[in-house]
Structures are given as structure tokens and as C-alpha cells.
Amino acid sequence: DARVTQTPRHKVTEMGQEVTMRCQPILGHNTVFWYRQTMMQGLELLAYFRNRAPLDDSGMPKDRFSAEMPDATLATLKIQPSEPRDSAVYFCASGLDPNPDYEQYFGPGTRLTVT
């Protein structure tokens, strides 16, 4: 049963530190998405890739966030420097596009706490 994996599952860090979150999409999927989930904002799309090329990162604060796909099996989301307001759960999802039964498969999330 193929699943999206994310590491770390939990991260506590101090303000100003660099945070790197990793995602392994399902093998064969060509789209990868990064979301942030908070109580106030719900689920926000930060960035997404198709065939490893960034398609849209307009939801991401550019000055401190960056997203990359160094290869087809790894996507990273980096925050530098981190701030308390970045505390949230970060989800990665992958999918196939085009696909009439399109579905995104979500990872378990990384729960980030910035103190």
C-alpha cells in the first residue's frame, strides 16, 4: 500500500533557526503539493510541482520559505529563519495529473512548533 511519507513528524525549534521538512511522494506520481494547516486559516496551499518543475508558489512567504524537488523521490520545504507564526502542521501530498479520477494522497504531516 503506497503512501506519502514525511519527516520529521514533529519538530520543535527556536525562533531564527532553519527548518527543513522532507517528503517522499508516491512512486510514479508527477505532482507534489505542500500545504500548511492552522486553526485560523484551515488548509493553505504553499507550493506545488509538476514533473519536478515548480508551478505555483504564490502561497508561500518568499523571503523565508523555499520549496524544491531535487529528484522525483524527494521534495523539501525549508524555512529560514523560522518564526513563531510558522507553527502549524505542514502536509505534503502527491498525485497524478491529468487523471479524471484525480486524487491527492496526503502524508501524515510535520507538526512544527517554533518557540
Added chain:
Amino acid sequence: AQRVTQPEKLLSVFKGAPVELKCNYSYSGSPELFWYVQYSRQRLQLLLRHISRESIKGFTADLNKGETSFHLKKPFAQEEDSAMYYCALYRPFGGKLIFGQGTELSVKP
């Protein structure tokens, strides 16, 4: 602009009562809509898609193009239905899903 609106942040019902989670969308083309569910501290997962016209765990959702709605319904809520529910609109050419704000469903015994 493409948008999904879930007007209720929290919906609380008693076990056995009917449930309706509201979803309205804004989209100029022919929409493809989904409901995703997230049980406590678990990953989001697809609950149902409108093109399948299926019933999953007793839930159904009908697309109403006139009212631009895709409400999720269940006639008799169960405690295990307590979760966060997200309505989502599929945007082609990139495969992006536009999510609503989510509705937390709480089913009390």
C-alpha cells in the same frame, strides 16, 4: 475567481441525527468536486468525489450547479464520523485542488 466556501467552522450534532455539511463553490467551467476527511491527528484522505456518485460510510453529496453547491449529507450521524471535513474543487492544468476552510464535525453520544 475559483473559490470554495464552507460557512460553518464547527457543526455539532447528536448521534443518530441527520448531518449536512455545506459547501459552495465559484467556478466558471464544469466543476469536479471532492470531499476529504481528516480524523483526529491523521492524514487527510479522500471521502468521495462527485463524478462517482457514490456513498461512502453513509455519506452522499450531490452537485447542484444552479446553487453552485456540493453539500455533504448523512441521514444518521455516528460518533466515529467526528472529524474535520474539507470540500475541494479540482482545477485542471496542473492538478491543483482548491480547498475550503474546513468544517469540524462533532457527533455527541
